[in-house]
Amino acid sequence: xxxxxxxxxxxxxxxxxxxxxxxxxxxxxxxxxxxxxxxxxxxxxxxxxxxxxxxxxxxxxxxxxxxxxxxxxxxxxxxxxxxxxxxxxxxxxxxx
Numbered sequence: 001x002x003x004x005x006x007x008x009x010x011x012x013x014x015x016x017x018x019x020x021x022x023x024x025x026x027x028x029x030x031x032x033x034x035x036x037x038x039x040x041x042x043x044x045x046x047x048x049x050x051x052x053x054x055x056x057x058x059x060x061x062x063x064x065x066x067x068x069x070x071x072x073x074x075x076x077x078x079x080x081x082x083x084x085x086x087x088x089x090x091x092x093x094x095x096x
Contacts, residue, residue: 003067004067004068004072007068008068008073008076008077008080009080011073011077012077012080012081015047015077015081016084019040019043019081019084019085020084020088022039022040022043023036023084023085023088023089026039026085026089027088027089027092031089031092031093031096032089033085033086033089033090036085036086036089037082037085037086040078040081040082040085041078044074044077044078044081047074047077048070048074051070
């Protein structure tokens with residue numbers, strides 16, 4: 001279990017910067033949690049579609065080695081990202 005969590009966190013680290021930029025853009029446009037979560041869900045779906053591409057999947061296939069299913073992997077990424085996004089928007093709304 002710890003190896004699976006470590007694999008998910010290691011994969012999320014490079015995506016965290018881009019996810020944070022998307023969160024900032026969503027906050028500037030409209031600081032609503034529902035809009036942010038739907039946008040993040042859409043982006044997670046796009047990432048899943050990209051990873052179904054054979055060539056790209058071969059390059060980032062380490063999460064399969066750790067015994068993670070695609071659903072568990074992407075739902076975990078979405079949950080981590082959702083928690084961070086909701087926290088950021090809540091903090092920003094306190095100051096606005």
